[in-house]
Amino acid sequence: MPVPPADTADLLAQWLNGKKPTTTTATRPDHGSGLRFAFYGRTSTTRHQDRVSSQGWQRDMAEHLIAGHGQIVAAFFDTGTSRRIPWKQRPQATQLIASISAPERSVDAIVVGEYERAFAGTQFATLYTWCTRHGIQLWLPETGGPVDLANRDHRTLLSLLATQSQREVLRARHRVLAAMHNQAIQQGRYLGGRPPYGYQLVDAGPHPNPADARWGRRLQRLAPDPLTAPHVAWMFRQRLAGHSIASIARHLNERGVPCPSSADPDRNRHRTRGAWTLRTVAVILANPRYTGRQTWNRRATDPSGPASMPALSAKAAHPALVTELDFVAAQQVRAARPTTDGRVRRFALAGLIHCGVCDRRLDSHWNHGRATYRCRHGHTSTQRADQPRPKTIYIREDYLVEEISIRLGEEGNDGHVAPALDRPRHRRVAAALRDSGKIIVCDRAGWRLQEIDSS
Template identity: 35%
Template sequence: MKHTAVSLGREASRSAGSRFAFYGRVSTEDNQDPEASRAWQIRRARALIEPKGGEIVAEFFDVDKSRSIPWIRRPRASALIEELKKPSRRFDAVVIGEPHRAFYGNQYSLTFPLFEHFAVPLWVPEVGGPIDPANEAHDMIMGVFGGLSKGERNRIKIRVRSAMAAITATEGRFLGGRPPYGYELADVGPHPNPAKAANGKRLRRLVPHPAYSLVVKWIFAQYIKQNGKGLGDIAEELTRQGIPSPSASDPGRNPHRDQVAWSKMAVRTILGNPRYTGREVWNKQRKDEVLLDVDDVALGTTTVMRWNDRDQWVWSENQVHDEIVSIEDFERAQQIRQARARGEYSKRGNPTRRPYVFRGCLFCGYCERKMQGNWNNAQAYYRCRFPDEYALVNNLEHPKVVYLREAEIIGPVEEWLATGFSPERIAATIETMATQATARPDEAAELGKRLAACDRKLRQYRQALEAGADAAEVTGWINQVSGERQRVKAGLEAAPRAPRRDVVSREEIVRVLEQTGDLVRVVLEADPLDKADLFKEMGLWMTYYPQKRLVEAQVIPGPPHVRSVCVRGGYEPVRQTPIPLAASLPFPEVA
């Protein structure tokens, strides 16, 4: 039912003495105290409504969420919106203590129509009561606050970046974070800011580690000498000698990393770090905000880390800590890296015209790493190369190379997709899903959240690869998260299950499977070059178990804003459902 401005104004006039829901938000990026921030925001809200008989009966407070994130992607704000839609909601109006915290940019214009539609007054201190949708001054004030909020955030970013650049160039001060491998931190006196010094803050500087600095020198020497070793050879030699990797050398600060062996990414990172020359360097990377969906701007943006060109790096004017590698040797290493790269040096992955249908979807059952495409004898293969040294350190019985021919699995996969998700199988699939619909106790639920977080990170890292991030570095991140995912999955499978109370309705499942069936038909008719993107968009995840001679496949559709695909030939975009589904199929033995 459409609610007019007049009806909303009447609701607002009756809201005095009614029940209120409070909304607030705090971001911990700048070390804000969530409890203190909530306290002053709710105090300001109560000062507005209590003189008029209002009472707060429900709270929706987002913690650690940037103001740039739209309401539909803030957990508590989206929960508030869902409450607005319920006729039996616990409150009659909503009060916000600080509009700067709640609205950013055009978020007010995208959110307030919901309050107007459901006839729920929105109170803010800046207008002295409920917002009147027919009052142009109210609308202008709230729009100004959104613009001021965005401007404030941008000014903070500019000030911080300018200060960091100036400190790096003129003072060469250590700017925080983990010290590079080969260095350790030493105290050099109180902080120059008197307030921070009074709180015990100290300045630090980098000093060479007595043992690991020699490893860094050895890596550069082996790489830049005539007919020097490659990244893989250096990593394998260090692992063979039992030298601790960067994460293993400081396990207390790297609990999230695999501390088992050297990787090519670790060696490459060391060879590309200019801080070994004794100078402080800043601005090697930047954070870009990119749209989640170009067809739905209201979903907002996500932050993507990208590498800056070398001419944008900020170097200290003078040497500020002891060097481990001379500038000449460092520059020589960069020249060799460029010379060994294919064509013009780039941090982007090497593009291929080979139609690897399962690119990014196939993983090794031994080590959980993504299998790489390999073209051999005019056919597509997938392989996982695992050096002996890595297998020994990881206590894995991993063959040196695992091969799988694409032609042996493409038929079973397409047959499974054609039959398992066809309209004729909807009833059987519904029964299977209803049987498996369970909810886990608190411990298992927490493991489920951690597993979902690992999956999100893996998707983000793959998006970073597509956006042009350093392939070697991102691959290392993916391997680390894959290992964590394997451990969490094992714990989740061992956790007990309890009957589920919030089962997805059968109508929703039918709608989901019908949409999935449409996507399957598109996949089967697509050009081979398009199938890889389509399989990724539909959430295909395959694991090859060489020891069992089988492949296991799962399809887990994702949220609609990240599952939008379009292929050659004029197909319309096909959107998946936000309801997470999974189906698995063990394939027959392959040759």
């Protein structure tokens, strides 16, 4: 009599595992007996890891662990989540905790396929305490069953696993950073990210790893973008000629040159397609990749090792838009011109003067050899001068200091400054305003002192 196809698979599996088939009817597990388990697993990335494979082997480990003790009745698997993220911030782990907290919970225990996939740092101890409070068991393959922190061997093992999990993260991070650091310096390799304004990505040949090359992976490098590269070169020429960053941005806006978010909207979806700003121009003028040298990790914040330091390729990796000599010279151009007498310009009332028209703080402004303050009501040097706006407010510091000194009664009846007030007058006035919690409000009608709104 022929064996049904569904049973054939079970018989074949028994034969493959060296077990003698005793019946043609497969033994079905009884879902109504034993503990009800919730399986939890995790994979860090979706780009470099196969979720199906990762979830499969983790669940196999869990199934093998609980065999004969119960069945998995619910599965929760986080994808693209670092192990360092707490459980309450992981989407699937959050759902698991919520299901257990529900009045009609459907599980008796949690089982994971591997400790390092689920926990890091003190996460296990936190979850174990929470599970104990709710009467839930926590099963690990490393302990061969439910964890019992009253057992000294379990405590020692969990401490070792926590250390090992953290070490695995640090070791993987160090290896990746060290490899990328070397690739940037020795090979000048493009390591991903948006290409700088003025460049586009082009093919750079097959991947150096033979296995990746067989799969069709290829390298990329930077090449000048014929539409935007001339604008970058123009910016450096203008800067070297002594023009300010504001004037460069203003001329770009007046000429209708597309800013980075407009020129490459697909790679700048997080930005608005507006106009050129001071920061946009400043970032471009400070990017050493325009010299043809590849850079990586310029904004490193962890100087704990050489791999975490900024990397600069040993030689040119792509066509340059500015020479190295001109790039360094552009970094030394100062937008603020030095004073003719070499003195440092000081603004004692900076931050203490507010506009009564738009409620902005007045900008410090040196005019005709003296400290002044002005408010352009949101207008910047990157915008056209003919745009409608309220008239700019100007006020001199020496005028304010004189008037406020009289208002505060610093001078005696004879017009002399009190002996105790031996500091320069502008510093005394600024200190008095700060101590009294007052600011200066200027508008078309003049100025007035006003209490700072603490709300």
